[in-house]
Amino acid sequence: SQQGEEDPQALSIQEGENATMNCSYKTSINNLQWYRQNSGRGLVHLILIRSNEREKHSGRLRVTLDTSKKSSSLLITASRAADTASYFCATDGGDAGGTSYGKLTFGQGTILTVHP
Amino acid sequence: SAVISQKPSRDICQRGTSLTIQCQVDSQVTMMFWYRQQPGQSLTLIATANQGSEATYESGFVIDKFPISRPNLTFSTLTVSNMSPEDSSIYLCSVYSGTSGYEQYFGPGTRLTVT
Numbered sequence: 001s002q003q004g005e006e007d008p009q010a011l012s013i014q015e016g017e018n019a020t021m022n023c024s025y026k027t028s029i030n031n032l033q034w035y036r037q038n039s040g041r042g043l044v045h046l047i048l049i050r051s052n053e054r055e056k057h058s059g060r061l062r063v064t065l066d067t068s069k070k071s072s073s074l075l076i077t078a079s080r081a082a083d084t085a086s087y088f089c090a091t092d093g094g095d096a097g098g099t100s101y102g103k104l105t106f107g108q109g110t111i112l113t114v115h116p
Numbered sequence: 117s118a119v120i121s122q123k124p125s126r127d128i129c130q131r132g133t134s135l136t137i138q139c140q141v142d143s144q145v146t147m148m149f150w151y152r153q154q155p156g157q158s159l160t161l162i163a164t165a166n167q168g169s170e171a172t173y174e175s176g177f178v179i180d181k182f183p184i185s186r187p188n189l190t191f192s193t194l195t196v197s198n199m200s201p202e203d204s205s206i207y208l209c210s211v212y213s214g215t216s217g218y219e220q221y222f223g224p225g226t227r228l229t230v231t
Contacts, residue, residue, distance in 0.1 A: 030218065031218050033218075033219065033220065035222075041224060041225060042208065042222050042223055042224035042225045043159075043208065043210075043222040045117070045219055045220070045221055045222070048218060048219050050218075088158060088159070090159075090220075092218060092220070102147050102149060102164060102212060102220065103149075103161055103164065103174075104149075104151075104159075104161065104210075104220055105161075106158040106159045106160070107158060108157075108158050109158055
């Protein structure tokens with residue numbers, strides 16, 4: 001079964017506004033990764049945050065991780081129309097050599113629409 | 117990060133037939149993964165393909181339906197056998213890459229429609 005739950009399912013904002021998406025998961029993780037998918041095409045890797053990290057930045061992206069609450073958030077600042085896409089979180093529960101290594105469990109995704 | 121290509125990018129197939137999807141990586145990788153994304157849904161892992169050993173399938177997926185080959189460290193194929201309309205999905209391969217070794221990168225996907 002899917003481990004991750006994301007909210008909101010859909011988010012509609014104006015260009016220049018910030019967009020925040022949340023992800024919750026159920027079991028312990030090694031890391032959590034965020035992806036973007038445009039119109040059912042391939043996934044673009046955005047950022048990875050490890051279980052011992054609390055916050056990470058990459059350009060206009062800010063990711064937080066709270067392992068005590070088993071939740072993560074993705075913040076996109078100063079959004080652009082080109083940010084319109086589906087965003088997925090994915091948890092990786094394994095360490096190298098372990099049986100769960102590399103097996104990502106995806107959330108249901110958030111559809112972000114940024115209006116120009 | 118690794119550059120991953122898939123062939124075909126899309127196909128329309130008749131029920132009862134089979135389709136083989138190819139995944140090529142521009143560098144040698146130990147583990148390759150195959151995922152399925154059904155229409156409007158998230159991604160689900162089908163199997164893990166290691167070179168030199170049989171693929172490991174996740175619950176709900178079987179080798180007879182989704183045979184996988186991994187002849188070398190840069191290439192893998194996934195076959196969708198005896199297709200039905202329920203197999204209509206995007207199929208994606210992925211590999212580990214990146215600086216930490218844990219980032220997983222995906223190919224562009226193969227969009228399959230079964231009529």
